[in-house]
Amino acid sequence: MRIELINTGSELLLGRVLNTHQQWMCRQLADCGYEVARQICVADDGPSIQAAVRESLARSDLVLTTGGLGPTSDDLTRDLIAQMLGRPLAPDPNVLARITEYFAQRKRPMPASVKVQALVPAGARVLPNLHGTAPGLAIEIDPNPFRDDKTRSWLILLPGPPRELRPMFSDSVLPLVLKEFPLSQPFVCRTLRTTGLGESMVEEKIAGPLQPFLSQGLRLGYCARVGEVDVRLVARGASAAAIVAQAEGLVRRLLGPLVVATGDATLESTVVQLLTDRKKTLALAESCTGGLIAHRLTNVPGASAVLICGLVTYSNDAKKILLGVRQETLDEHGAVSADAAWQMAEGARLRYAADYGLAVTGIAGPGGGTAQKPVGTVFIALATPQQTIVQEQFNPFDRETFKFVTSQQALDLIRRSLSD
Amino acid sequence: MRIELINTGSELLLGRVLNTHQQWMCRQLADCGYEVARQICVADDGPSIQAAVRESLARSDLVLTTGGLGPTSDDLTRDLIAQMLGRPLAPDPNVLARITEYFAQRKRPMPASVKVQALVPAGARVLPNLHGTAPGLAIEIDPNPFRDDKTRSWLILLPGPPRELRPMFSDSVLPLVLKEFPLSQPFVCRTLRTTGLGESMVEEKIAGPLQPFLSQGLRLGYCARVGEVDVRLVARGASAAAIVAQAEGLVRRLLGPLVVATGDATLESTVVQLLTDRKKTLALAESCTGGLIAHRLTNVPGASAVLICGLVTYSNDAKKILLGVRQETLDEHGAVSADAAWQMAEGARLRYAADYGLAVTGIAGPGGGTAQKPVGTVFIALATPQQTIVQEQFNPFDRETFKFVTSQQALDLIRRSLSD
Numbered sequence: 001m002r003i004e005l006i007n008t009g010s011e012l013l014l015g016r017v018l019n020t021h022q023q024w025m026c027r028q029l030a031d032c033g034y035e036v037a038r039q040i041c042v043a044d045d046g047p048s049i050q051a052a053v054r055e056s057l058a059r060s061d062l063v064l065t066t067g068g069l070g071p072t073s074d075d076l077t078r079d080l081i082a083q084m085l086g087r088p089l090a091p092d093p094n095v096l097a098r099i100t101e102y103f104a105q106r107k108r109p110m111p112a113s114v115k116v117q118a119l120v121p122a123g124a125r126v127l128p129n130l131h132g133t134a135p136g137l138a139i140e141i142d143p144n145p146f147r148d149d150k151t152r153s154w155l156i157l158l159p160g161p162p163r164e165l166r167p168m169f170s171d172s173v174l175p176l177v178l179k180e181f182p183l184s185q186p187f188v189c190r191t192l193r194t195t196g197l198g199e200s201m202v203e204e205k206i207a208g209p210l211q212p213f214l215s216q217g218l219r220l221g222y223c224a225r226v227g228e229v230d231v232r233l234v235a236r237g238a239s240a241a242a243i244v245a246q247a248e249g250l251v252r253r254l255l256g257p258l259v260v261a262t263g264d265a266t267l268e269s270t271v272v273q274l275l276t277d278r279k280k281t282l283a284l285a286e287s288c289t290g291g292l293i294a295h296r297l298t299n300v301p302g303a304s305a306v307l308i309c310g311l312v313t314y315s316n317d318a319k320k321i322l323l324g325v326r327q328e329t330l331d332e333h334g335a336v337s338a339d340a341a342w343q344m345a346e347g348a349r350l351r352y353a354a355d356y357g358l359a360v361t362g363i364a365g366p367g368g369g370t371a372q373k374p375v376g377t378v379f380i381a382l383a384t385p386q387q388t389i390v391q392e393q394f395n396p397f398d399r400e401t402f403k404f405v406t407s408q409q410a411l412d413l414i415r416r417s418l419s420d
Numbered sequence: 421m422r423i424e425l426i427n428t429g430s431e432l433l434l435g436r437v438l439n440t441h442q443q444w445m446c447r448q449l450a451d452c453g454y455e456v457a458r459q460i461c462v463a464d465d466g467p468s469i470q471a472a473v474r475e476s477l478a479r480s481d482l483v484l485t486t487g488g489l490g491p492t493s494d495d496l497t498r499d500l501i502a503q504m505l506g507r508p509l510a511p512d513p514n515v516l517a518r519i520t521e522y523f524a525q526r527k528r529p530m531p532a533s534v535k536v537q538a539l540v541p542a543g544a545r546v547l548p549n550l551h552g553t554a555p556g557l558a559i560e561i562d563p564n565p566f567r568d569d570k571t572r573s574w575l576i577l578l579p580g581p582p583r584e585l586r587p588m589f590s591d592s593v594l595p596l597v598l599k600e601f602p603l604s605q606p607f608v609c610r611t612l613r614t615t616g617l618g619e620s621m622v623e624e625k626i627a628g629p630l631q632p633f634l635s636q637g638l639r640l641g642y643c644a645r646v647g648e649v650d651v652r653l654v655a656r657g658a659s660a661a662a663i664v665a666q667a668e669g670l671v672r673r674l675l676g677p678l679v680v681a682t683g684d685a686t687l688e689s690t691v692v693q694l695l696t697d698r699k700k701t702l703a704l705a706e707s708c709t710g711g712l713i714a715h716r717l718t719n720v721p722g723a724s725a726v727l728i729c730g731l732v733t734y735s736n737d738a739k740k741i742l743l744g745v746r747q748e749t750l751d752e753h754g755a756v757s758a759d760a761a762w763q764m765a766e767g768a769r770l771r772y773a774a775d776y777g778l779a780v781t782g783i784a785g786p787g788g789g790t791a792q793k794p795v796g797t798v799f800i801a802l803a804t805p806q807q808t809i810v811q812e813q814f815n816p817f818d819r820e821t822f823k824f825v826t827s828q829q830a831l832d833l834i835r836r837s838l839s840d
Contacts, residue, residue, distance in 0.1 A: 013456045015447025016643035016650055019439055022461065027435025036433045037468070039461040041442065048457070072620075163818065223436035230436055284732070290718025291711035294732040298710025299820055301786055303734075309742065310732030312704070312714040318729035318772065322742070352738065366721055398583070400719055 001181050003029065003036045004056040008067040008077055009160065010043040020162060021066045028169060033187030033236070034177060044074045050084050053155070057146040061153050061181065064173070067160035069134040071113040077157055078119060078137065085141065085155075087121035095126060099133045127156075127172040132164035138176060154180060188240040190248050192231045193261040195412050199224035202231065206254050213247045220247075226401055227408040228267075231255075257416055267411050268296040274418040275306035275356075282414070283354035284310035285323050285344040287335065288362035288378065292407045308354045313344070323347030323359075336361050338379050338390045345381035346388055356417070357383035360410050362395075364402045376402060380410045384417055421601050423449065424476040425459040428469055428487040428497055429580065432461050440582060441486045448589060453607030453656070454597065464494045470504050473575070478566040481573055481601065484593070487580035489554040491533040497577055498539060498557065505561065505575075507541040515546060519553045547576075547592040552584035558596055574600060608660040610668050612651045613681040615832050619644035622651065626674050633667045640667075646821055647828040648687075651675075677836055687831050688716040694838040695726035695776075702834070703774035704730035705743050705764040707755065708782035708798060712827045728774045733764070743767030743779075754793070756781050758810045761799035765810075769803040776837075777803035780830050782815075784822045796822060800830045804837055 005025060011017050019041065026036045040056065042048040049068070056063045068077030082089045096118040103110040117134040120126060127136030136159065142152030156173060158165050194202060199222050210220055216239070221232040231251060235243040252259055260267045275282055284294050284307070294310030297303045311322050316335055319325040324347040325340055333339045341361050349357025362378030369375035376396030382389050391413060395405045425445060431437050439461060446456045460476065462468040469488070476483045488497030502509045516538040523530040537554040540546060547556030556579065562572030576593060578585050614622060619642050630640055636659070641652040651671060655663040672679055680687045695702055704714050704727070714730030717723045731742050736755055739745040744767040745760055753759045761781050769777025782798030789795035796816030802809050811833060815825045 010641070011643040012442070013446050013459065014450040014641070014643070014652070015443045015445070016652070017645055018443045022432070023435045023438045025435070026433050030434040035463075037463070038472070039433065041459040043455075043457070052458070163821070221430070221434070223431040223434070225437055232434070232436070286711075286714075289715075290723070290727075291706075291714025291730050291732065292718075294706075294711030295709075295715045295823075298712075298732070298734070298784075299823070301819060303710070304788075307710075307732070308735050309738035310711050310730075310734075311742075312711065312718070312727070312730030312732070314718070314724045314730075315728050321772070322729065322731075352741070364718075368724075399721060401583075403715075403719070 001034070001062070002060045003034055003062045003064070004060045005036050005039040006049075006052050006056060006063065006065045007039065007041045008044055008049055008065060009041070010045075010074070012041050013043050021165065024162070024166065025064065025066075025169060028174065029177070031189055032174060032178065033183050033189065034181070044068060044076060046076055046080050049077060049080050053081060053084065054146055057141065057144060057153055057155065058148075061151075062177065063153065063155045064158065065156070066158050066165060069117065069136075069157060069159045071111070071116055071133075078116075078121070081139075081155070081157060082121040085121065085139065087123060087139070089119040089121055091115070091118045092120040092126060095120065095135050098128070098135075102133050127158075127168050129159060129164050130167055130171075132159060132161060134159045134164070136168050136172060138172075140180075183236075185237045186240045187236050188234070188244040190233045190244050191263055192233070192248065192251055192255075192259050193228060193265070193267070194231060194255060194258045195228045195260050195267060195408055196258050197229065199229050202229045202255070202258070206231065206251050209250055209254060210247060213243055213250075216243050218243050218247050226397075227405045257419065260412065260415060266300075267408065267415065269300045271411050271415050271418070272297060272300040272303050272306060274415065276302060278418060280355040280418070281306055281308050282356045282358060283308045283348040283352040285348040285357065285359035286310065286312050287314060287319070287344075287360060288364045289360050289403050289407050289410070290314070290364075292403045293358070293360070293410055296407060296411065308352050311348065319344060322351075324351065334373070336363055336373055336377055336379065338381075338392065341379035341381035341390050342388055345383040349383040355385055356414060357381075358410055358414050359383075360406055362393075362402075362406060364399050366399065378406050378409075380406070380413055382413050382417055389413075421454065421482070422480045423454055423456045423482045423484070424480045425456050426469075426472050426476060426483065426485045427459065427461045428464055428485060429461070430463040430465075430494075433463050441585065444582070444586065445484065445486075445589060448594065449597070451609055452594060452598065453603050453609065454601070464488060464496060466496055466500050469497060469500050473501060473504065474566055477561065477564060477573055477575065478568075481571075482597065483573065483575045484578065485576070486578050486585060489537065489556075489577060489579045491531070491536055491553075498536075498541070501559075501575070501577060502541040505541065505559065507543060507559070509539040509541055511535070511538045512540040512546060515540065515555050518548070518555075522553050547578075547588050549579060549584050550587055550591075552579060552581060554579045554584070556588050556592065558592075560600075603656075605657045606660045607656050608654070608664045610653045610664050611683055612653070612668065612671055612675075612679050613648060613685070613687070614651060614675060614678045615648045615680050615687060615828055616678050617649065619649050622649045622675070622678070626651065626671050629670055629674060630667060633663055633670075636663050638663050638667050646817075647825045677839065680832065680835060686720075687828065687835065689720045691831050691835050691838070692717060692720040692723050692726060694835065696722060698838060700775040700838070701726055701728050702776045702778060703728045703768040703772040705768040705777065705779040706730065706732050707734060707739070707764075707780060708784045709780050709823050709827050709830070710734070710784075712823050713778070713780070713830055716827060716831070728772050731768065739764060742771075744771065756783055756793055756797055756799065758799050758801075758812065761801035761810050762808055765801035765803040766808055775805055776834060777801075778830055778834050779803075780826055782813075782822075782826060784819050786819065798826050798829075800826070800833055802833050802837055809833075
C-alpha cells in the first residue's frame with residue numbers, strides 16, 4: 001500500500017512556518033504500521049495543487065492533503081479537487097448547522113464567507129471538525145482514472161490548523177485507514193528513547209546482539225536528534241509481538257540506564273512520573289539553561305504537584321540571595337564552578353524544603369568564555385536526601401543547542417538518581 | 421526560475437524528526453528573492469531518491485537535496501546521483517586531507533568508512549564543510565538530459581546535519597545561486613512581525629489602505645502562527661525599495677504598537693534590546709508559564725545583563741516565600757487572581773532590586789479549572805518604577821499553546837511599556 005502526503009501552503013515554501021504536520025501525521029501512521037512513501041509541499045495556487053494531487057493519485061492508494069479548506073480567498077483546495085474529479089459541490093445541511101452553532105456558541109457574528117466550508121463534493125464523506133469550522137473530506141475514487149490500472153484510491157482533505165487537524169486525524173482518519181486498508185498481518189512497533197550516547201555508539205552496543213532477531217524479521221532503526229537517540233523495533237507477522245518484546249528486553253539489558261522513555265513519553269515526563277510515584281519534590285536552580293529545565297518539566301501535566309519552584313539565577317546577586325551561594329566561592333572559583341553548582345543545588349533543596357535540588361551553571365556563549373573555562377563549560381549538581389553530586393560537562397554548541405543538551409544532562413542526572 | 425528542494429531521510433517519513441531544513445532553506449532563498457516551487461521528502465532508498473531527483477530535474481533550473489552524504493550504509497545520495505548522471509566518482513585529495521585533519525584536530529582515530537566522503541563526481545564543485553566531514557557538491561548539468569528542452573540545471577547536494585548545512589548554505593550555496601541565476605531586477609523584502617491581533621483583523625486594517633501600492637507592484641503576504649502574524653512586503657524592479665519603504669511606513673502607522681519586530685528579530689530579542697538600550701533590569705515571576713518566559717529571554721545573547729532573575733513559583737509557599745504574596749490574598753482570591761499577580765510582580769521588582777517585575781499566574785490545564793476560573797484563565801502583571809498594571813486574559817488552548825500565548829502576552833506587555 002502506497003501513501004503520499006501533500007501539504008499545501010505558500011507560507012511553508014516561503015519558510016515562514018515549520019511543517020509540523022509532516023512529522024505528526026507520518027509518526028501516527030508509522031506507529032500503526034503504515035509508512036508514507038513521499039511527502040510533497042506545494043504553494044496555494046491552483047495549478048500547483050492540481051498537478052501534485054494528480055501525480056500522487058497516479059502513484060498511490062491513499063493521498064492525504066492538508067490546508068486550503070478555510071473561508072479566505074487563498075483557500076482553494078476543496079474547489080480545485082472537486083473540479084479535477086468532476087464532482088459538483090453542494091452545501092451539506094449538517095455541516096452548515098454545525099458551523100452556525102460554532103459561531104452561536106462563541107457569541108460571534110457569522111461572516112457569510114464561512115458558508116463555503118459547508119460545500120461537499122458529491123460522494124465525499126464528511127469528517128467532523130470539533131475545533132473549528134472546516135470539516136475534513138474523504139473521497140473514495142473508484143475507479144481511479146489517474147492510475148494506469150484504474151484501481152481505487154482514497155483522497156482525504158484535511159484542514160491546516162494543527163488543533164483542528166490532529167483530533168480529526170486520530171478520530172476519523174486513522175479508523176478509516178485501518179478499515180479500508182487493513183494490514184495483512186499483525187504489526188508491532190516499539191520505540192525506546194535514549195540519551196547519553198551518540199548514534200554510532202548506541203548502534204555498536206546493540207546491532208551485533210540483535211542480529212538473530214533481524215533474521216527472524218525484526219526491523220531495527222535509529223533516529224538521532226541533538227542529545228537523544230531513538231531505537232525503533234518493528235516486526236510484522238504472527239510472531240511480531242514476541243520478537244519485538246524479546247528484542248526490547250535485550251536492548252534494555254544492553255543499554256541499561258541509557259533508555260529514558262518509551263513511545264510518546266519523554267525524558268521530562270519520565271522525571272515527573274518518577275517524582276510523583278516516589279512522592280518526592282524538586283527545586284531547580286538554573287543559570288545557563290535560563291528556565292528551560294523548568295519549562296520542559298512544566299510542559300508535563302501534573303508537574304505542579306512535584307516542582308516546588310524553579311529559580312533562574314543569572315546574576316551573582318541572585319545566586320547569593322536566592323540560593324545562599326557564598327561570596328568567597330564566587331571570588332575564588334567563579335559562578336561557573338563545581339563549588340558554585342554544589343551550593344546552588346543544596347541551597348535550592350534546603351531553602352525551599354524540597355527532596356531534591358537540581359542546579360546548572362555554565363557558559364552558554366557566544367560571549368563569556370575564557371581559556372580556562374571556554375564557552376560550553378557546564379557544572380550540573382544534584383542534592384538528594386543522601387548526598388550531593390556534581391558533574392562537569394562540555395557542550396561547545398550554539399546557544400540554543402547548548403541549553404537543550406545541558407537541560408537533557410541535568411534531567412538525566414535526576415532521572416538516574418530516582419531510578420536507583 | 422524554478423527551484424525544487426528534496427529532503428532525503430526515512431526518519432522524516434517515519435515522523436521521528438521535524439524537517440527544519442525546509443523552513444530554514446526556503447526562508448533564506450525567499451529573503452533573497454528566490455521562491456521554492458516544490459519541496460519533496462523521500463526515503464533513503466535508491467529508487468525513491470533517483471525518481472525524485474529525475475522528476476525535479478525535468479522541471480527545474482535548480483534542485484537542492486539534503487542528506488545521504490555521510491559515511492554509513494544508508495548514505496546513498498552521492499553514489500546514486502553520480503550513477504544517474506553517468507559521472508564517475510573519484511577521490512578528491514583536498515577533501516581527503518581536510519577529513520584527515522578534522523579527525524587529527526579532535527585527536528580521534530579516523531575510521532576507514534569516512535573516506536567515502538572524499539569521493540567527488542566528475543565535474544562537480546566541492547562546497548567546503550567547516551563543521552563536519554562530508555562536503556557539499558554542486559553539479560552543473562548542461563545540457564540537462566531530463567528536460568524536454570535540454571537547458572542546463574544545477575543540482576546541489578548538501579549534508580543532513582543542520583550545523584553543517586546552514587553555514588555551507590550561507591557561505592557557498594547562496595553566492596552560487598546569486599551568481600548563476602542573477603535576479604533580472606532588484607528585489608526587496610521586508611517582514612513585520614505583529615502580535616495581539618488575529619490574521620483577519622490585521623488584514624482588515626491594512627489591506628484596503630495598501631491597495632494603491634499593490635497596483636504599483638507590491639506583493640503583500642500574511643503568515644499566522646499561534647500568537648503572532650507576520651506581514652510580508654515584497655517588490656521587484658527599479659522602484660522596489662521605495663515602494664516597500666512607503667508601504668512599511670503606512671503599515672507601521674496603521675498597526676502602531678502591534679508591530680513588535682522586523683526581519684529575524686523576535687518579540688523576546690526586542691524586549692532584551694529595549695531593556696539594554698534603556699539600561700533597565702527585569703525580574704520574572706512565572707507560575708503557569710513555568711519558565712518559558714525566562715527561557716525565551718535567555719535564548720537572546722546578552723540577556724544575562726538585563727535579566728536579574730526568573731522565579732518559577734508554582735506552589736503557594738513559593739509565592740509567599742520568594743515573592744511575599746500574602747496568605748490572606750491566597751485565601752480570599754486564590755493564587756490565580758489579579759491581586760496575586762499584582763503582588764507577584766511587585767515582589768519580584770522590589771525584592772530583587774529590578775527596574776521591572778513581570779508576573780503571570782493562570783490555569784494551564786488540562787486539570788485545575790473551575791466554573792468561575794476555567795482552564796485558560798490568566799492574570800499578567802507588570803510592576804514598573806511608575807506603576808503596577810494587571811491584565812486578565814483567557815487562553816483556552818492545550819497546555820503548550822497556552823504557555824506560549826501567555827508568554828507572548830506577557831512579553832508584549834513589557835515591550836509596550838518600554839516603548840512608551
